[in-house]
Amino acid sequence: MAADDRNPTIDDIARRAGVSAMTVSRVINGGVRVSAATRERVQAVIDAAGYAPDPAARILARGGAGRIGLLYANPSNAYLAEVLSGALAGARAAGLLLMIEPSQAGDPAQEAEAVRRLAAGGAQGLIVPPPLGESVATLDAIRGAGLKAVLLAAPPAEGMAGALRVDDVSAAAEMTQRLIDLGHRRIGLIEGRADQSASADRRRGAQAAVDAASGVELLVDHGDFTYRSGFEAARRLLAARPRPTALFAGNDDMAAGALAAVHAEGFQTPADVSVAGFDDTYLAASVWPALTTIRQPVAEMARRAVLRLASREEIETEFVEHRLIERESTAPPG
Structure with a gap:
């Protein structure tokens, strides 16, 4: 089958319109950071190609949350398991699709590319666990993509939808x-x-x-x-x-x-x-x-982050409750 005979992808539309996939995503999702001329050119290519976003993207077009992206670069598998558990629970409760994208902390180009892939895939909001929530490269890429993000275990940052952390x-x-x-x-x-x-x-x-x-x-x-x-x-x-x-x-x-x-x-x-x-x-x-x-209720923080993005409610910083759990590894000195 020739390339033009298959169903066009968002990357195909971007190539034909001479723009980035992120720009196409913004046009599809009603983003405001696109000039009128560019929007018309991209929409003309979409119409000519017969491109139709998948069901999640159609939810976006109707104003729903659709897809939420999760960036990840934490070396701890145990921490990742907690984040995933909570994010999936939140996505199920809100009827969203969760997209997971690995990133490379400390490599600005890789960090920006991870954000680009999520934006091009239709993510309308992001959950950002540490250490990426304090990375200048990641935060700049999120702002550049016109996305909102809830940061986990990080201080608030300009342009984000808020931060959830313990004291x-x-x-x-x-x-x-x-x-x-x-x-x-x-x-x-x-x-x-x-x-x-x-x-x-x-x-x-x-x-x-x-x-x-x-x-x-x-x-x-x-x-x-x-x-x-x-x-x-x-x-x-x-x-x-x-x-x-x-x-x-x-x-x-x-x-x-x-x-x-x-x-x-x-x-x-x-x-x-x-x-x-x-x-x-x-x-x-x-x-x-x-x-x-x-x-630190990591899973609950991730769940609440998804629901926060789905509701489009913005916060500054919300401190969630921590608790000291005492087990067998501590005792008075011998």
């Missing part, structure tokens, strides 16, 4: 205070990525709890929210003399790595070293001993 300062302070209450006086903190504000906020919270206590010291090392980085940071912290009796990691993946490092160094958790995490993904209850952690 990282308060949550980290609460966990650190719990370790202090158990009797720990040397606490190791494993920070996450420096380009995510949550890392600095959690350090501020932990430091505030330590500063308010007497005779407590906070030792800080750095990871990147991956298991391996947690393992390596924990080994460095455990080499300190005297060593910390508790480790608090900025997410559950790094906390799981810290658990492995404790055992690799010949210690036991929690008898010798307590370990705590953040997020309460499925990983927290799957490792042994099960992790004490901060429950």
Whole structure:
């Protein structure tokens, strides 16, 4: 079958009209960032080619939400599972189609291309989990595409539809205070990525709890929210003399790595070293001993983000409730 005999795609229309697929998507979806002359030219090509958007795009044309896009570049599979679970639940409840597009954090061209693909595919709004919600390249691409986005676990940004996050300062302070209450006086903190504000906020919270206590010291090392980085940071912290009796990691993946490092160094958790995490993904209850952690309702945040986009209700920042979950990985120092 010749190329012209098949049903035309949005890319075919873009090529024939001499515009980008994103521009075609804007014409189809009634976007305002298209000149009258360009809109007429694209519409003429659409009419001549007999192009008909698929059912989801027709929903868009009638003013419904249609498709919601999910960008993803987080290295944690456990975190991704939570985001997907919530986003799918929200999409089902709102009668939307969920489009998932991987991105490459730190590569501006790749980040912009991921946004372009979602826009060209008919996404009317985006859910943006970390770290992309604080990436200049991704946010600029979203604005350039004329899309709205709800950011997860990130501060609000100009032109977005809002942000959903926990109070990282308060949550980290609460966990650190719990370790202090158990009797720990040397606490190791494993920070996450420096380009995510949550890392600095959690350090501020932990430091505030330590500063308010007497005779407590906070030792800080750095990871990147991956298991391996947690393992390596924990080994460095455990080499300190005297060593910390508790480790608090900025997410559950790094906390799981810290658990492995404790055992690799010949210690036991929690008898010798307590370990705590953040997020309460499925990983927290799957490792042994099960992790004490901060429950960040990631799935619920993703679900609410989808519903927020479907309703076209804009917000500034909404703080969602966190909770300290205590399990077997923490105890008074031996």
